[in-house]
Amino acid sequence: MTLLIFSLLIFLSLIQWVVFIDVILSWGTLVGIHFRPKFIVAITLPLYETVRRFIPSSFSGIDFSPIIVFIAIELISKLLIAIDPSVLALLPR
Structure with missing residues (x-):
């Protein structure tokens, strides 16, 4: 069980980094640079669309769905750690 939770935590951490990079x-689009690799869009767009379906997360041209996704991932991580606190010993400091 600990290995499964550890693997999920690593996966969620990677997704958080991808959302942050996105x-x-x-x-960059604010200064005219339009560079977003397709693999990042392929990972983040389904997450953003899921949030946008339930919560109208765009106000005045600002899209809050990445923030909501980031918070949701953080809450899931905390829940997994609460299920098995011994996994904290495996996580890098």
Whole structure:
């Protein structure tokens, strides 16, 4: 069980990094740089669309779905750690 939770936590951490990178790259469109790799869009777009389906997350041209996804991933991570606290010993510091 610990190995499964550890693997899920690593996976969620990777998804968080991809969302963070996507947010940083999306700021490039403000200065005329349109560079967003397809694999990042392929990973993040389904997550954003799921949030947008339930919560109208765009106000005044600002899309809050990455923030909501980031918070949801963080909550899921905390829940997994609460299920098996011994997994904390395996996580890098």
